[in-house]
Amino acid sequence: MYFAAQKLGRQLARDSNYIVQHIDAAAAERRQILMRLNNLKSNQCNSNTLIEMRRALFDAQYVIDIGFFTDDQLVCTTGAGKLARTITDNPPDYIRTDTQTNTPVRVRYEPQLYLLLFTSRAMEVIIVRQGNYNLIIDTRAFNDKVIESTQWQVIYKSTDKMFHLAGKNGTYEQVKNSAFLPYESIIKCSTNNPGYCTAAKLPWSQFFADNQFLLIISLILISLAGVSSGLLVDYSLAARRSTITRVRKGLKKGSFYWTYQPIICLRTGKVVGCEALARFEDKYGVLFPDQFIPIIRKANLTWRFTQVMIDKVIKELSTLEVLPSKFKISINIFPCDVETGNVALLKDIPVLTDSRFIICLEITEDEYLDSTVAHAHFKALVEAGFNLSIDDFGTGYSNLKNLQNLSFHQLKIDRTFVQDITTEGLKASMIPNIMELVRKFNYTCVAEGIETNEQEAILKLAGVHYGQGWKYAKPMALYDFKTYLISQKF
Ligand code: C2E
Ligand code: MG
Numbered sequence: 001m002y003f004a005a006q007k008l009g010r011q012l013a014r015d016s017n018y019i020v021q022h023i024d025a026a027a028a029e030r031r032q033i034l035m036r037l038n039n040l041k042s043n044q045c046n047s048n049t050l051i052e053m054r055r056a057l058f059d060a061q062y063v064i065d066i067g068f069f070t071d072d073q074l075v076c077t078t079g080a081g082k083l084a085r086t087i088t089d090n091p092p093d094y095i096r097t098d099t100q101t102n103t104p105v106r107v108r109y110e111p112q113l114y115l116l117l118f119t120s121r122a123m124e125v126i127i128v129r130q131g132n133y134n135l136i137i138d139t140r141a142f143n144d145k146v147i148e149s150t151q152w153q154v155i156y157k158s159t160d161k162m163f164h165l166a167g168k169n170g171t172y173e174q175v176k177n178s179a180f181l182p183y184e185s186i187i188k189c190s191t192n193n194p195g196y197c198t199a200a201k202l203p204w205s206q207f208f209a210d211n212q213f214l215l216i217i218s219l220i221l222i223s224l225a226g227v228s229s230g231l232l233v234d235y236s237l238a239a240r241r242s243t244i245t246r247v248r249k250g251l252k253k254g255s256f257y258w259t260y261q262p263i264i265c266l267r268t269g270k271v272v273g274c275e276a277l278a279r280f281e282d283k284y285g286v287l288f289p290d291q292f293i294p295i296i297r298k299a300n301l302t303w304r305f306t307q308v309m310i311d312k313v314i315k316e317l318s319t320l321e322v323l324p325s326k327f328k329i330s331i332n333i334f335p336c337d338v339e340t341g342n343v344a345l346l347k348d349i350p351v352l353t354d355s356r357f358i359i360c361l362e363i364t365e366d367e368y369l370d371s372t373v374a375h376a377h378f379k380a381l382v383e384a385g386f387n388l389s390i391d392d393f394g395t396g397y398s399n400l401k402n403l404q405n406l407s408f409h410q411l412k413i414d415r416t417f418v419q420d421i422t423t424e425g426l427k428a429s430m431i432p433n434i435m436e437l438v439r440k441f442n443y444t445c446v447a448e449g450i451e452t453n454e455q456e457a458i459l460k461l462a463g464v465h466y467g468q469g470w471k472y473a474k475p476m477a478l479y480d481f482k483t484y485l486i487s488q489k490f
């Protein structure tokens with residue numbers, strides 16, 4: 001666009017220079033002819049006067065006819081010779097003083113002049129009268145193919161008025177009032193002939209029509225600029241909305257909240273505890289645990305997240321007077337925090353250690369949990385009063401031999417085993433084996449993802465102690481959980 005604007009500007013400058021050159025040339029021609037003829041000091045139109053007038057016309061480029069006046073009466077012209085009847089001159093549009101001779105110059109624009117010689121043809125001319133002579137100046141000389149501007153005008157400006165002389169009337173006024181787009185118009189005044197100016201306009205549309213190559217290049221560049229700025233905007237938006245940024249910010253701004261899903265004793269049907277399950281919502285929408293949990297892990301935010309969770313969950317549940325003491329609150333702990341040792345810090349969090357509830361830490365199976373350091377951490381946590389539960393049992397790393405050494409209290413059968421019950425799949429057939437281990441190592445057992453009575457009945461028969469799932473209740477926000485608890489017997 002910059003280069004196109006430069007080119008358009010140059011074209012307009014060329015046109016306006018060309019027109020001003022014509023103005024100066026026409027003015028010079030006018031001055032030269034009138035000075036010479038007036039210097040002849042003829043006070044009547046005789047054959048000598050006519051010959052001199054015709055001689056002057058012969059060399060002229062702009063002047064197409066010359067007339068001779070006595071007392072405001074046209075007496076003869078180069079075209080028609082001596083007139084049978086004199087013609088009274090029309091008043092001029094403006095009168096200016098010729099600086100060289102200090103005599104008045106009368107100028108009139110005539111849109112349709114019928115020359116005495118060519119009465120069938122009307123011409124657009126400027127009539128200039130000085131002394132005994134007038135000149136008919138043809139403005140078509142300005143109007144040849146050289147000018148590319150679609151609109152132009154020549155004017156004469158006196159101190160308080162403007163007079164049209166050639167081209168399209170009104171153009172100068174429009175350009176002066178900035179009626180056009182940038183770069184598509186110009187005003188230029190003659191320095192040799194003060195007061196004479198031109199205004200020209202070459203619209204962008206016309207310019208591009210004549211310079212299609214430039215248009216194509218400009219369009220390509222504009223679209224490239226558009227695409228790249230679009231990409232930039234998209235990129236920054238995407239960056240802002242990227243899950244990792246949302247999670248990071250959400251942790252600071254409180255976009256995480258916790259829902260509570262009851263855990264039921266299968267034998268009595270009573271609520272014995274709940275699991276706290278994280279939820280996320282910010283101005284861009286909701287993120288699900290399978291979206292934000294891996295990110296929290298990847299961004300090393302696990303411990304920070306667990307701290308926020310503990311603070312929020314224990315504070316919220318402590319407000320529920322309906323909850324009996326020894327109510328079991330299960331919270332999920334990242335296995336990587338066992339590996340880093342962060343998990344040992346749980347013993348130093350008073351809201352946990354001083355709580356009236358039993359705090360159960362759910363940890364999914366992981367290779368690391370088998371290490372001596374991990375075993376030491378677990379032992380210390382149990383001594384500090386925590387319950388430990390293997391989450392999603394049967395889905396991850398299972399070293400059944402070591403179950404005994406883990407100091408765990410509970411085993412949580414993954415919901416895929418429960419869901420398999422209805423279809424009598426391979427996983428479901430393993431439930432009795434799992435229960436054998438549970439009994440052998442004196443664990444309690446929770447089955448998660450119980451949705452139907454049938455599942456519940458089979459699990460109960462297999463000896464599963466507790467159940468969690470939509471059959472009882474979906475995870476609920478605190479207020480709904482409270483309402484739910486009030487309707488339950490403990
Ligand atoms: P999880 O600890 O095994 O949690 C149980 C998942 O089973 C939850 O999914 C729960 O909504 C879903 N569930 C419960 N009952 C049913 C049922 O009857 N049918 C079905 N189909 N699903 C049921 P959710 O809430 O999407 O959580 C997914 C996992 O995200 C959790 O699995 C846990 O590993 C992790 N998670 C959730 N909140 C936290 C948290 O605060 N901290 C940590 N470390 N992990 C969390
Ligand atoms: Mg869990």
Ligand code: MG
Nearest residue numbers: 391392414448
């Ligand atoms: Mg689970």
